[in-house]
Amino acid sequence: MAGVRVGNRIIGADAPVTVGWENLPKVEGGAFKRAFFTWFQPVTFFGFLLFWYYAPNEWAVASTGIAIGIVFKLVLLGLEWVNPRHRSWQLTWKELVTDLFYVGLGYTVLRIVDQFIGSDAIIGMVQNNFDLAKVAWFTGLPLLLQAFLISFIFDFGQYWMHRGMHNWYPLWLTHAPHHYITQLNINKGAVGNPVELFLIGLGIGGFFDFLPRAFLLAGTFGLAVSTYQHINTRFNTPRWWRFLFNTTEHHSVHHSQDYEATRSNYAGTWIVIDRMFGTCVDGEAELLGMEGGRRMHIREVMHYPFTEAWKTIKAKLGRGASMPETAVPAE
Ligand SMILES: [Zn+2]
Ligand SMILES: [Zn+2]
Numbered sequence: 060m061a062g063v064r065v066g067n068r069i070i071g072a073d074a075p076v077t078v079g080w081e082n083l084p085k086v087e088g089g090a091f092k093r094a095f096f097t098w099f100q101p102v103t104f105f106g107f108l109l110f111w112y113y114a115p116n117e118w119a120v121a122s123t124g125i126a127i128g129i130v131f132k133l134v135l136l137g138l139e140w141v142n143p144r145h146r147s148w149q150l151t152w153k154e155l156v157t158d159l160f161y162v163g164l165g166y167t168v169l170r171i172v173d174q175f176i177g178s179d180a181i182i183g184m185v186q187n188n189f190d191l192a193k194v195a196w197f198t199g200l201p202l203l204l205q206a207f208l209i210s211f212i213f214d215f216g217q218y219w220m221h222r223g224m225h226n227w228y229p230l231w232l233t234h235a236p237h238h239y240i241t242q243l244n245i246n247k248g249a250v251g252n253p254v255e256l257f258l259i260g261l262g263i264g265g266f267f268d269f270l271p272r273a274f275l276l277a278g279t280f281g282l283a284v285s286t287y288q289h290i291n292t293r294f295n296t297p298r299w300w301r302f303l304f305n306t307t308e309h310h311s312v313h314h315s316q317d318y319e320a321t322r323s324n325y326a327g328t329w330i331v332i333d334r335m336f337g338t339c340v341d342g343e344a345e346l347l348g349m350e351g352g353r354r355m356h357i358r359e360v361m362h363y364p365f366t367e368a369w370k371t372i373k374a375k376l377g378r379g380a381s382m383p384e385t386a387v388p389a390e
Pocket of ligand 2: 237247248289310314
């Protein structure tokens with residue numbers, strides 16, 4: 060990471076990133092509050108796992124998952140209000156209205172994609188080419204192991220797609236708008252250009268009601284782990300949790316204004332993948348966003364990948380070679 064180390068802060072331009080768990084603030088307040096924000100994450104995580112493991116078949120459907128997801132997000136919004144990580148990230152009406160626009164847009168885009176995937180033609184094609192005997196070895200594994208493998212393999216793919224976005228200019232153009240958010244809260248995962256949604260492959264199959272239970276269990280990792288990457292709540296996250304799982308601390312470093320620091324913590328759920336490939340930075344940042352925290356308007360988010368691409372092509376044709384300033388340098 061570029062910058063000068065001052066105390067426990069790495070100063071890169073005007074964008075400090077605090078590095079090292081021991082340097083991060085802890086939850087302040089009474090015994091109950093501290094216990095609550097220490098145990099909330101693991102208790103809900105294991106609670107969801109138990110639920111999906113033992114739920115009767117008529118409950119174990121995707122629509123139950125969607126309902127739980129909505130209620131859980133409302134609870135988390137409450138926690139952001141009670142115990143914010145940074146006051147500077149607290150919701151304003153303007154931020155909330157913008158976020159809800161993106162949440163609605165993401166939902167609409169996913170519905171269209173899922174309708175296409177769920178159409179009779181596609182389902183028929185899958186059924187004709189799908190040989191149950193070939194996956195028997197997998198469905199014969201213990202249920203929790205299946206769920207872990209689904210979650211881990213999916214996240215492994217996301218890790219490389221996300222890392223690719225930060226290292227290859229055409230992919231970066233689709234992801235850049237997400238890096239113009241200037242604060243984190245639980246709805247911020249939805250903020251970005253819709254093209255990115257296709258690339259990340261978010262939520263595909265989320266609307267099917269014939270999902271095997273292993274997928275519903277795997278969804279728990281998404282709901283009870285990944286959701287926290289954009290939350291504005293301070294937790295005393297257990298050591299084993301932050302070793303294995305992505306946290307808001309990790310993801311705030313990824314969103315920081317320090318360009319070098321953003322090239323870290325690519326995983327959505329399993330931060331241990333970043334540890335495997337040497338891209339993990341344990342720490343946190345408060346000042347977020349590209350161009351020193353310029354807030355990008357919805358209209359620009361929508362056209363940015365296309366207009367930036369066009370600008371680059373024009374510049375290349377005009378002057379021959381040389382990337383624009385916003386380009387992502389090679390690793
Ligand atoms: Zn990113
Ligand atoms: Zn993010």
